[in-house]
Amino acid sequence: MEKLDRQILSLLARDGRMSYTDIGKATGLSTSAAQQRVRKLEQRGVITGYRAMIAGDALGLMLTAFIEVKPFFAEQPDDTPELLSDIEQIVSCYSVAGEANYLLKVQVGSAAELEELLAVIRSKGRVSTHTTVVLSTPYEDRPVV
Amino acid sequence: MEKLDRQILSLLARDGRMSYTDIGKATGLSTSAAQQRVRKLEQRGVITGYRAMIAGDALGLMLTAFIEVKPFFAEQPDDTPELLSDIEQIVSCYSVAGEANYLLKVQVGSAAELEELLAVIRSKGRVSTHTTVVLSTPYEDRPVV
C-alpha cells in the first residue's frame, strides 16, 4: 500500500464527503489524479463504502448491548448468522473463538425491548445467550488509518 | 423525528456520498430543501459525521479482537478510557455493566502484535484483561435506520 493511498484513506476515513478537489490539495495531486486513486481504491475493495454516522439516541435507540451466543445443538451445521440476519436490531455479528460461538452487537430503545429481542434471538437462533449492557461509549469506530 | 428526516438518514447511512440532488429526487424534495434538512440534521447532532469504510485486511490489519478490561485498583478514580485513548489499535471503547468495566474492540496485524498490545494495555491502563479473538465477521455496522 502506497503512502499516497494511505493518506487518501486517512482523509476519507475521517471525512467521507471530502471533495476530490480538497483531497488533491491535501495530497499535492491534481483533482483528477485524486479521483482516479479513490476510484481504484473502491474497485480494489479497499474502500468498501461510505456511511453517515448517526447518533442512536436521536432515533430512540438508547440501549446498546453485546450478546454472546452459543447454539443449543453444537453438532448441527451452524447457520446462526443467517438465522439472525433479518433481525434489524443486530447491527454486527462476529464469529469468535472462546466460550461463545458468536458475539452480537445490538441496539434497542429500552430494557423491555432488549428482553424481547433476547427471547427472539434465543428461539429463532436456537442459542443460549450471555448479555453485556453498554453504559456509555467513550469512543467508537475510530479510523484505523 | 419526522418521516422525511428518517428517510434522508436511511439514504445517507447507506451511501454517505449521495448528492443532495439525488436525495431530493428520492424524497420528493427540491435540492435545496434536501440540503437544508441534511444541514439541520448535522447541526442537531443527529448525523455525527461521514466515514469511508475501509477493509482492514487491505491495511494488513488481519486480526480483530474484543478485550474486556478490569482495573487492578477499583477504588481509584477510573480514567481507563483516557489512559488508553492514544493507543491507535483500540478502535472502540465501551463502558459496560457486568464482570468487566470496559470492553475494547481492537484491530492488529498479527497474533504477535496482539500479544504486544495486551502487554501495553495491561501496564498502561493498570488493568487485567480477558480477550476474545474474532475469527470472521458475517456482518458489521449495518445501518440502524
Add this chain to the structure above:
DNA sequence: TCTGAAATTGTTTGTGG
C-alpha cells in the same frame, strides 16, 4: 419550510506527457 434561479464550486472525461 419550501421552491426556483443564479453564481460558485466540484466532477468527469478526454488529450497528451
Add this chain to the structure above:
DNA sequence: CCACAAACAATTTCAGA
C-alpha cells in the same frame, strides 16, 4: 500514473411564497 482543460453536474445562497 500524472496534469490540464473543457463540458457537465452538484452545491450554495438568496428571494419570495
